[in-house]
Amino acid sequence: MTKTVFIDGGAGTTGLEIADRLSGRPDLSILTLPDDRRKDAAARAEAINDADFVILCLPDDAAREAVSLIANDRTRVVDASTAHRTAENWVYGFAELEPNQQAKVAAARFVSNPGCYPTGFLALVRPLVRAGIIPADFPVTVNAASGYSGGGKAMIAEYETATHRAFRPYGLSLAHKHAPEMQRHSGLAHAPIFAPSVVDTYRGMVVEVPLPLYALPGAPSLDRVADTLAQAYADSRIVTFSDETVAAVNIEENAGTDRMTLRVCGNAATVQLRLIATLDNLGKGAGGAAVQNLNIMAGLDPTAGLVL
Numbered sequence: 369m370t371k372t373v374f375i376d377g378g379a380g381t382t383g384l385e386i387a388d389r390l391s392g393r394p395d396l397s398i399l400t401l402p403d404d405r406r407k408d409a410a411a412r413a414e415a416i417n418d419a420d421f422v423i424l425c426l427p428d429d430a431a432r433e434a435v436s437l438i439a440n441d442r443t444r445v446v447d448a449s450t451a452h453r454t455a456e457n458w459v460y461g462f463a464e465l466e467p468n469q470q471a472k473v474a475a476a477r478f479v480s481n482p483g484c485y486p487t488g489f490l491a492l493v494r495p496l497v498r499a500g501i502i503p504a505d506f507p508v509t510v511n512a513a514s515g516y517s518g519g520g521k522a523m524i525a526e527y528e529t530a531t532h533r534a535f536r537p538y539g540l541s542l543a544h545k546h547a548p549e550m551q552r553h554s555g556l557a558h559a560p561i562f563a564p565s566v567v568d569t570y571r572g573m574v575v576e577v578p579l580p581l582y583a584l585p586g587a588p589s590l591d592r593v594a595d596t597l598a599q600a601y602a603d604s605r606i607v608t609f610s611d612e613t614v615a616a617v618n619i620e621e622n623a624g625t626d627r628m629t630l631r632v633c634g635n636a637a638t639v640q641l642r643l644i645a646t647l648d649n650l651g652k653g654a655g656g657a658a659v660q661n662l663n664i665m666a667g668l669d670p671t672a673g674l675v676l
Contacts (some may be wrong), residue, residue, distance in 0.1 A: 369645050371666050374399040374415045376434050376650040377425035379406065381520050382448050385655030386423055389626075395666075413437040417657040421665065423658055424448055435478075444477050446661045448654060452480040453549040460553055461661040463485060463670065464600075464607045465494055473664045481661060482553075483546045484653025485564060488575025488645035490553055491607055491630055494648055495600035497555045501588050502579070508560040509578060510550070513619060515571040518649040527568065537565040572623035573653055582639040590641055592631040597643075601630065606652065606660065621646040626656030626674040651675070 373396050377383050405411040416422050416437050424431045427600045431449035442474045452458040459476035463469050489510050496502040516518040516527040544562050560590040581587055598609040634641030647653050
């Protein structure tokens with residue numbers, strides 16, 4: 369049976385990415401509003417309540433308002449905003465996060481789509497916290513760089529019309545909106561020190577967590593860390609662990625796809641390592657993840673419409 373989907377905020381960067389992945393699919397019917405009614409509350413409310421599934425690509429307050437417009441007990445929601453990522457009664461939509469997470473997403477009515485940076489961070493850190501390799505109270509640092517499309521239309525216009533900036537650190541107040549989500553879903557007692565940056569490429573992302581193994585309980589080996597991550601994602605077609613030895617990692621490695629690649633790079637002599645995730649900030653970091661969650665909730669192939 370064909371499912372109906374309404375993308376609220378479909379004209380934004382993430383909304384357009386999602387629409388592209390859903391276009392031409394015979395198992396889904398996309399509800400749309402004419403341009404002059406996209407911000408009409410009554411028209412939006414009608415579309416939201418007519419749809420089997422709603423994907424919210426809105427600012428946080430607008431996403432909360434959209435949820436309040438639901439006047440039935442059947443419309444199901446994937447929220448791509450930050451609004452509900454740590455909220456009670458919402459399932460976190462990172463299907464690979466826990467062994468039973470996909471089942472939770474499948475059964476949920478309300479699913480919060482993960483942030484792009486947290487997706488890479490959690491993929492690297494959560495299995496190690498779960499295995500006891502990283503203690504919950506360990507001080508964790510995460511360094512990350514994203515393509516400028518992660519900043520939405522305003523930043524895209526800035527980078528494509530003004531003087532380019534090759535590398536721009538931001539979030540210097542250490543109060544980035546992704547930090548609570550990283551702490552909550554990793555199982556850490558404290559938020560990580562999060563050092564994000566924007567680079568002069570349209571799409572792509574590198575997320576890195578450096579670890580001094582000698583400071584962890586029992587000084588775990590590189591092999592133990594690598595084996596833990598490899599086993600955590602052994603059954604995934606989207607998140608993969610690479611044991612290939614590389615001299616460098618390209619931020620655009622997974623650009624234009626919906627996959628994520630994880631690596632453990634380190635030095636046994638110094639007992640140090642660097643956990644590295646590469647993904648597309650608009651793919652597995654946003655639109656691709658939303659479509660994956662929609663597929664799971666609708667009982668479809670989780671990878672339908674995705675580029676892997």
